Amino acid sequence: MTMKKKLLVALAAFACVVAIVAISVLSTIAYFTSSAVLSNTFTIGNVGITLTESKVNAEGVKQEGTTTEGNTYRLVPGTTYVKDPVITVTKGSEESYLFVMIRNDISSIEIAKDDTNAEGETETIEEQMLANGWKLYTSVSTGNVYIYCGNIGETQTTAGTLQPKGVGSVAGGVDVQVPVFQNFTVKADAVFDTNTFNAATIMVRAFAVQTQGFEDDAEGTENRKFAYDKAWAALVAAYPYIHTGSAA
Secondary structure (H helix, E strand, C coil), X not given: CCHHHHHHHHHHHHHHHHHHHHHHHHCCCCCCCCXXXXXXXXXXXXXXXXXXXXXXXXXXXXXXXXXXXXXXXXXXXXXXXXXXXXXXXXXXXXXXXXXXXXXXXXXXXXXCCCCEECCEECCCHHHHHHHCCEEEEEEECCEEEEEXXXXXXXXXXXXXXXXXXXXXXXXXXXXEEEECCCEEEECCCCCCCHHHHCCCCEEEEEEEEECCCCCCCCCCCCCCCCHHXXXXXXXXXXXXXXXHCCCC
């Protein structure tokens, strides 16, 4: 074997040794590594309300249970009748503005707060609503619209401007009940016109719309709209029967 061939063989053998050592070293090196992932979970918000009142007999005496269909009354002068609609903001509902529309066909024969009857001092439906935190917002062809401005479970003051409050149950995770009014009383000297009162009704409709997404216009803006004005406009757009009086 020539010297040149010997040199080539030696170099080849050396290269193999280097490769083996390199592979051996690399296979024992521990690299510092890390990994992370971000996965978003979404739940869909909702606004949910129910409107119920106690079951009563024709004399307005409370019976067991509640109803969502209303009651039938036999009107007699000087009598107080239980009618206690309650809006329940259902568990998990987003914070919402609450509106209620009232069409009261017997308002002219209701006893007022300063009147007295056999049951003592009482209040009209509207007076009770004010005490429960509702304030008159607007009037439409199908009734008067009130917006909730109160503190749940507390007697309210009627002074001051509209300061609507959102009502929700997401944080608490429980149903939240908001009373509308409790009863109505017919005047002792009420005169019944059969054509007027034989088919009379007290219609109550409740509406809720989320507070989020509605904001007051900037201070000083001409024709400024408050958040609750925009919220009401959204309800009117969603429920045209608010103005037409047709069935929901």
